[in-house]
Amino acid sequence: MKAMPEDGELVALTLRGNPEAFATLVERYDRAVYHLAYRMLHHVEDARDVTQEAFFKAFRSLRTFKPGAKFSTWIFAIAYHACCDRLNRRKRDSGGEMPDYADTAPGPEAQAIALDEGARLRRAIDALPEKYRAVITLFHLQGKQYDEIASVLDLPMGTVKTHLFRAKEQLRRLLDDMEVTET
Amino acid sequence: MSMQDDDRTLDALDRALFALSLEEPPADLRSSILLATAYRPVSPFPFWEIAAAGAAGAVAVWLVVLLVMGGGSLFTHTLEAIATTASGAITNVATALWVAVGAATALCVSLFTGFQPVLDVAHRSGARNLR
Numbered sequence: 116m117k118a119m120p121e122d123g124e125l126v127a128l129t130l131r132g133n134p135e136a137f138a139t140l141v142e143r144y145d146r147a148v149y150h151l152a153y154r155m156l157h158h159v160e161d162a163r164d165v166t167q168e169a170f171f172k173a174f175r176s177l178r179t180f181k182p183g184a185k186f187s188t189w190i191f192a193i194a195y196h197a198c199c200d201r202l203n204r205r206k207r208d209s210g211g212e213m214p215d216y217a218d219t220a221p222g223p224e225a226q227a228i229a230l231d232e233g234a235r236l237r238r239a240i241d242a243l244p245e246k247y248r249a250v251i252t253l254f255h256l257q258g259k260q261y262d263e264i265a266s267v268l269d270l271p272m273g274t275v276k277t278h279l280f281r282a283k284e285q286l287r288r289l290l291d292d293m294e295v296t297e298t
Numbered sequence: 299m300s301m302q303d304d305d306r307t308l309d310a311l312d313r314a315l316f317a318l319s320l321e322e323p324p325a326d327l328r329s330s331i332l333l334a335t336a337y338r339p340v341s342p343f344p345f346w347e348i349a350a351a352g353a354a355g356a357v358a359v360w361l362v363v364l365l366v367m368g369g370g371s372l373f374t375h376t377l378e379a380i381a382t383t384a385s386g387a388i389t390n391v392a393t394a395l396w397v398a399v400g401a402a403t404a405l406c407v408s409l410f411t412g413f414q415p416v417l418d419v420a421h422r423s424g425a426r427n428l429r
Binding site: 129147149166 | 307308311312314315316317318319320321322323324327328330331332334335336337
């Protein structure tokens, strides 16, 4: 059986003019990048645009990708910064008030969905402040690789750990509150 | 709640987070990314070839119009005027000086920045990646 090529290898192949190599990278990460964008922006179209933009930027600046670096961290960082730009634009357009696309009030449909633990967790993540939402989503996507999360967010590792701890605390409280509301 | 309970809850939260399925992206997302990047349709001719062919075509049309409108005399007179103006411009010292200044500036700028048009879209993260 042929081994799956590493991301770095695929980047090198793309730079040598092999479009299939980049297609494989897109296949590997499009869902995760979309997930990050969706959790950050709460909007299907915006998340879609950011995902496209991230891959487009990555493709165009592939030559600046340092061999040995992690492609996942790089693409997440591009997507994360694109999300921040979009959120800032939203803030500017709304005169400082953030239009929240996420409906945190439990409607009848939402209550039905809330029975599912995953859906409840998603709703709790969406209710977190932006910085905690980012860190918890990346923790979900990248696991306990704190240095990678720190690279994506451009924050010191200590700050990432603090944010993550506080995010989990808030998440736990939110989940408890949801449980109380449902019962 | 005791510290042990706290740890257990956080562990359970970690497990729940890792078990969370990813959002389902729109069905055509992947194809639209690929069409904008790796499988972007490329023209069979490079840009400069298309531009050169367009310019040659325009000149040909213009010459045909001259021939039709004024016959041979207008055609030759126009060609002579063009040749005189072009040779005058090339032999003019001021023009040559400006061309030299332009070329030198372009050379300096390319030495400082490097001629890599893709770099202008490199993202902050890309720049960090270089470190």
